[in-house]
Amino acid sequence: MRIAMIGTGYVGLVSGACFSEFGVTVTCVDKDAGKIDRLNRGEIPIYEPGLDELVAKNVKAGRLSFSLDLAASVADADAVFIAVGTPSRRGDGHADLSYVYGAAEEIARGINDYTVVVTKSTVPVGTGREVARIIRKTRPDVEFGVASNPEFLREGSAIGDFLRPDRVVIGTDSDRARAVMRALYRPLYLIETPIVMTSLETAELIKYAANTFLATKITFINEIADLCEKVGADVHDVAKGIGLDGRIGKKFLHPGPGYGGSCFPKDTLALVRTAQDYGSPLRIVETVVDINDKRKKSMADRIVEACGGDVDGKTIAVLGVTFKPNTDDMRDSPSLDIIPALQAKGAVIRAFDPAGQHEAEKLLPGVTWCGDTYETLEGASVIALLTEWNEFRVLDFKRARELMKTPVLVDLRNVYNPDDMEMAGFAYTCVGRPSRY
Ligand code: NAD
Structure with a gap:
């Protein structure tokens, strides 16, 4: 054929x-x-x-x-x-x-x-x-x-x-x-x-229904993560506890900075518009879109907070800028909200991404792009881990401490464990689990 x-x-x-x-x-x-x-x-x-x-x-x-x-x-x-x-x-x-x-x-x-x-x-x-x-x-x-x-x-x-x-x-x-x-x-x-x-129509709708359902699942666990922080619960245990129920399923229950990428943001929005046009609004999806937009924007505040409430003149080492690992796709990545918000507050951004850097350079002006992880950490007051690339999963924290001004890690992907980070001498902020200062 x-x-x-x-x-x-x-x-x-x-x-x-x-x-x-x-x-x-x-x-x-x-x-x-x-x-x-x-x-x-x-x-x-x-x-x-x-x-x-x-x-x-x-x-x-x-x-x-x-x-x-x-x-x-x-x-x-x-x-x-x-x-x-x-x-x-x-x-x-x-x-x-x-x-x-x-x-x-x-x-x-x-x-x-x-x-x-x-x-x-x-x-x-x-x-x-x-x-x-x-x-x-x-x-x-x-x-x-x-x-x-x-x-x-x-x-x-x-x-x-x-x-x-x-x-x-x-x-x-x-x-x-x-x-x-x-x-x-x-x-x-x-x-x-x-x-x-x-039929044609059903197939077209299946794709949007699938993507909006997954975006809803992510948004749900993100809101549960926020609640976990307030009540002192651990979102990973909550995700495990609900995900083992076959009706819920284990996948897409990992909290983070909000969904991004080339599909979920545009597809949720497009389905919202289609549903409104047909007079059958999808209020759940409308809310998901709104929550996710606000979440991505609010992530910069977590980093500011971890720096004692002020990032003016401070150097922030950003690890990962793509919306997920193993891609160079920068479309609607949370980093596009987070980095400019930090820059607006006077932060100096050093960043590294294993594959997305070439594309990111065009979209994120004013960033100092580095050749590897440890070069990024030089003189930084905080590490902001935005994408869970494999090479960011086992950092040498002793070396990191020597390179940095202050040992602070904001882990928006929950790659690390709060106890381990305390042992490594880092002030540690993550998502949906107790932070350690
Ligand atoms: P993309 O932007 O990477 O690629 C689209 C390509 O089409 C571009 O190279 C562009 O130059 C080319 N193009 C546009 N008009 C053309 C024309 N008239 N003739 C020849 N080439 C033309 O897009 P993508 O990420 O591959 O997504 C494509 C579609 O698949 C979208 O509708 C997207 O929602 C959907 N989709 C994407 C993914 C994903 O993970 N990227 C997954 C599932 C579905």
């Missing part, structure tokens, strides 16, 4: 490489010439563990290629996947569908025989029907089907998530399109992956 993947970002590149691993012939298309150039030179434009080997292997086998030429790439494809961005529209929070609709029009101009046009991007209910309308209008002569196939991979573990998913969701009204999609995902039948076959 032959497919084209339109949009070669975190989702398109991983999905394209994984389909080629299944034996499908894949052309990944992007309009960003720099990205395609790099890929054709054998470079991977994003940080995603294992992606370089997977891409190199399938390029070598002749199953995976990269192109700027959308029309040529879709001409012989059995299916064309739209995996372009759907960011928040400026001003109102609706998903910006201009890239999706633009791609649909270009695809329509390029296809010849029967082709299934699949939306992999996260798109609001009704988008698939609009994609069909655009194609029909642009090319009344051509036979095609439309399907929704939302993607659930997570940055940082994207390849494993794609190759061994909890489920695959396929929404379409067409038997012919369904057969093509089944054939593409056939390799996953061997590992008995559940396939949810449904």
